[in-house]
Amino acid sequence: MSREEAVRAARRAFGNATLIEESGREAWQWPRIESFLSDANFALRQLRRSPGFALTAILTLALGIGANTAIFTLIDSIMLRPLPYPHxxxxxxxxxxxxxxxxxxxxxxxxxxxxxxxxxxxxxxxxxxxxxxxxxxxxxxxxxxxxxxxxxxxxxxxxxxxxxxxxxxxxxxxxxxxxxxxxxxxxxxxxxxxxxxxxxxxxxxxxxx
Incomplete structure (x- = not known):
């Protein structure tokens, strides 16, 4: 097989090299604001379609955030924040x-x-x-x-x-x-x-x- 034939066979097997390079660059870069907005809109649409799931998700997030806040407050008052006394x-x-x-x-x-x-x-x-x-x-x-x-x-x-x-x-x-x-x-x-x-x-x- 000649060099030209080998290159054509590789392109058929692996696809467009330029497209693969652009996809790889996008995967390794920080997502753009448009991507965040698109994901947020998709998530909101899914939550509207399943209100029961939305309520469960919101309650789960609220409980998780509340528990973490309470634990941090306790650790901060006991271990991190210095006592209000000299020495x-x-x-x-x-x-x-x-x-x-x-x-x-x-x-x-x-x-x-x-x-x-x-x-x-x-x-x-x-x-x-x-x-x-x-x-x-x-x-x-x-x-x-x-x-x-x-x-x-x-x-x-x-x-x-x-x-x-x-x-x-x-x-x-x-x-x-x-x-x-x-x-x-x-x-x-x-x-x-x-x-x-x-x-x-x-x-x-x-x-x-």
């Missing part, structure tokens, strides 16, 4: 149930930490009466050195002192900034006022930042 890289959180007296024992005998504080998770509601308005409020019990350990300062008043760990001196409370703004309208004269928490009168000594 947050030195803070260590140990969660679990610890019998009464364990935190005090760690505070007295630990040589690995500069300071150890304890707190209860704010998962239980308390009956709170302030300004003659009863309501259920989430709160947390903390050791007197918790705020010092975190390295933060009160927005108003003071935090707990060692004397507040003594029985009879522990009937005090520190308000969150949001609770202070919402229930006391940001009144700086709130220090010294009392609120009843689960039937016990507690004196307000400070407001968190």
């Amino acid at each position: 947050q890289e030195r803070l260590v959180n140990i969660s679990g149930y610890f019998p009464k007296g364990w935190v005090r024992a760690w505070q007295e005998h630990s040589q690995s930490f500069e300071s150890i504080a304890g707190y209860s998770s704010a998962t239980e509601e308390s009956n709170v009466l302030s300004n003659d308005q009863p309501e259920r409020v989430f709160g947390s019990a903390v050791t007197v050195n918790t705020f010092d350990t975190l390295g933060i300062h009160p927005a108003l008043g003071r935090f707990f002192s060692p004397e507040n760990a003594i029985a009879g001196q522990d009937v005090v409370v520190v308000l969150t900034y949001g609770y202070w703004r919402q229930h006391f309208a940001g009144n700086p004269g709130v220090i010294g006022e009392t609120v009843r928490i689960d039937g016990i009168s507690r004196r307000i000594i400070g407001v968190m930042p």
